[in-house]
Amino acid sequence: MSAITNIARASLSKDLRLEWRSKDAINSMLFFALLVVVIFSFSFDPTAEESRRIAGGLVWVAFLFAAVVALNQTWARELRNQVLDAYRVSPAPANALFLAKALGNFIFVMVLEAFMTPLFIVFYNLRALGPAYQLLIVAGLGTWALVVNGTFFAAMSLRTRSREIMMPLLLFPISIPALLAMVQGTTAILTADFSAKFWIVLLTAYDVVFTTACLLLFDAVLNAE
Amino acid sequence: MNHVSHAAATPVIVINDLVKQFDRFAALRGVSADFAAGRLYAIVGENGAGKTTLLRLLAGLTQPTRGTISMLGTTDLRSICRQVGYMAHPSLLYDEMGGMENLRYFARLYGIQDDEHCTRTIATVGLDPTLSRPVGQYSQGMRQRMSLARAMIHNPEILLLDEPFSNVDNPSAGQMTHLLTELRDAGKTIFVVTHQASQLEHAADEFVHMEAGLITRRTRELMPTETP
Numbered sequence: 001m002s003a004i005t006n007i008a009r010a011s012l013s014k015d016l017r018l019e020w021r022s023k024d025a026i027n028s029m030l031f032f033a034l035l036v037v038v039i040f041s042f043s044f045d046p047t048a049e050e051s052r053r054i055a056g057g058l059v060w061v062a063f064l065f066a067a068v069v070a071l072n073q074t075w076a077r078e079l080r081n082q083v084l085d086a087y088r089v090s091p092a093p094a095n096a097l098f099l100a101k102a103l104g105n106f107i108f109v110m111v112l113e114a115f116m117t118p119l120f121i122v123f124y125n126l127r128a129l130g131p132a133y134q135l136l137i138v139a140g141l142g143t144w145a146l147v148v149n150g151t152f153f154a155a156m157s158l159r160t161r162s163r164e165i166m167m168p169l170l171l172f173p174i175s176i177p178a179l180l181a182m183v184q185g186t187t188a189i190l191t192a193d194f195s196a197k198f199w200i201v202l203l204t205a206y207d208v209v210f211t212t213a214c215l216l217l218f219d220a221v222l223n224a225e
Numbered sequence: 226m227n228h229v230s231h232a233a234a235t236p237v238i239v240i241n242d243l244v245k246q247f248d249r250f251a252a253l254r255g256v257s258a259d260f261a262a263g264r265l266y267a268i269v270g271e272n273g274a275g276k277t278t279l280l281r282l283l284a285g286l287t288q289p290t291r292g293t294i295s296m297l298g299t300t301d302l303r304s305i306c307r308q309v310g311y312m313a314h315p316s317l318l319y320d321e322m323g324g325m326e327n328l329r330y331f332a333r334l335y336g337i338q339d340d341e342h343c344t345r346t347i348a349t350v351g352l353d354p355t356l357s358r359p360v361g362q363y364s365q366g367m368r369q370r371m372s373l374a375r376a377m378i379h380n381p382e383i384l385l386l387d388e389p390f391s392n393v394d395n396p397s398a399g400q401m402t403h404l405l406t407e408l409r410d411a412g413k414t415i416f417v418v419t420h421q422a423s424q425l426e427h428a429a430d431e432f433v434h435m436e437a438g439l440i441t442r443r444t445r446e447l448m449p450t451e452t453p
Contacts, residue, residue: 003336010333018321077319086317086375089284090334091306225287 004096011100018077019108025070029112033066037116041123051124056186059120060179064146066116067109068168071150074101075158084222094219098151102214105147113139129192138185138196141203145178146171148207152214155221178206237262237383237414238283243292245278245438252278254438255292260416262382265409267425267447268418270435276418277314279435280385283416284311297382307335310381314388316372320361324371325354328378335379343378350374351400366397373401377408384408384415390424402428422447 019025040058078084087097120126128135150171157166185199236259245253253275260266268276281287282294285302297305311317318327328343337343347354350370360371369389376384386405390398398421406428409415417425422432426447434442 006336006338007334010330014319014322014326014330017326018319021321077321081318081320082313082315083317083319085286085311085313086331087334088286089306089309089311090331091336092334 004093004099007092007096008099008103011097012103015077015100015104016107019104025073025108026111028069028073029066029108030115032069033062033112033116034119036062036065037119037123046124048125048127051126052129052190053187055120055124055126055190056183058124059117059186060142060182062116063109063113063143064172064175064179066112067105067143067146067150068171070105070108070112071147071154071171072164072167074105074151074154079158088223094222095215097222098155098215098218101155102144102148102151102211105151106144109143109147110139113143126190128190130189130196132189134189134196134200135186137200138182138189138203141200141207142178142182142185144207145182145203145210146175148211148214149174149178152218152221155218159224174210178203181206235262236260237297239295241293241295243279243282243294244290245275245282245287246290251438253282253289256438256440257292258433258440258443260414262414263409263412264430265405265415265417265425265428266431266433267422267429268416268433268435269420269422273437274435275438276435277387280311280387280416280418283383284309284385286311307379308382310376310379310384312372312376312384312386312389314391316360316368317375318360318368318371321359323357324352324360324363324374325356327360327371328374331375332378337379346374346378347371349377350404365392366394369393370397370401373404382413384413386416387418388420389417390419390421398424 040062044054046054075084078087150167153170154163154167157163157170160166181199181202185196185203188194188196188199238260240256240258243253243256244251256275256279268279270276278287282289283296285306293300294302296302297308299305322330324347325343328347329340332343344354350373352367352370352374360368363371369391373386373389376386389401393401402424405415405417409430417429419425430445432444432447433440434444
């Protein structure tokens, strides 16, 4: 177990260092999400009450599409110079690499959300009528749901010819339950019309199931020919 | 199926009827051979002869369509991956990171936490461990040497090297050859796939000639026609 932790930590720190130097994922995600916020704000002119009702959908659709940009780049570095082969010939367990990649993506998307959420609040005049702390829980669980599957499917589509297209095609359908829970949970907290607890439990269950499945299956994906 | 045996001592690698098919193309067509420990083998042959495929199979990066590989007494290549070092034609290094950063990361994959070990390995291949510039800015020769350092970071018993002299100038290639002979003398078994067989003319114990997915012959000396 400590070997997995050590290798995951080394891989995560390597990915963070590389991202810090290149800022490839963060820049493209931020730029994309910013465009979505601006375009949506020009397209709709909602009242504060309407904003609270639609913001959940707007926010998560923006984050989902922006996350896809980062997720598509997840494995790109490992393909250059075939570095992934160096990992495959080592005794390092496949799921340590998966865990590091998923955690890295989680951090990148959370950074994006931290930057974009104030903009959403300003542009849409948002104020939570329900328990605002639950937004953090929904954000954390929802982001993990997106990145854990996204990281897995990005790896699966690694050897396909049109991987940028393939990844969202695989990811979006399987993310529908999570996306529904994120949107409903966020709307519940913003409007206080109903409780977000059910959606939080659903997101937790979704995360547990898909994280376990991805960790178990990743070895086969990594070593597929 | 051809069987070529030149291993006087106990073979460290035994290949039996190895076939590797890519769709309808057979990269290897029933190769059988055994190789002794502590020797330097130069695998030579034209493009498409199956040299790289053989090396990737030995490294466990790809699975044979048919046949078996026994290495260090086991057919479970995953279980002995700590004993095998692999250097591919691409560098298998992160261009954006320095040499020491790269090596430190790959050392962690083998459970090696000692930075001093990385420093020594970089020095062994004749590079400066304090060089902070990214590997992407290295010359091809430096990159090849760093790639060799990565392959031997965990002190493996068997080294599989694919085109280590590619785009390397003669003095650097000479230094690498000298290092390989030292490693061989220390008991390592080394396989070098190369188109520049003359670099190993006085270093290799055996030249393994491949043609159209088969090992056609094994010679102690480099054939005159292969000397550029």
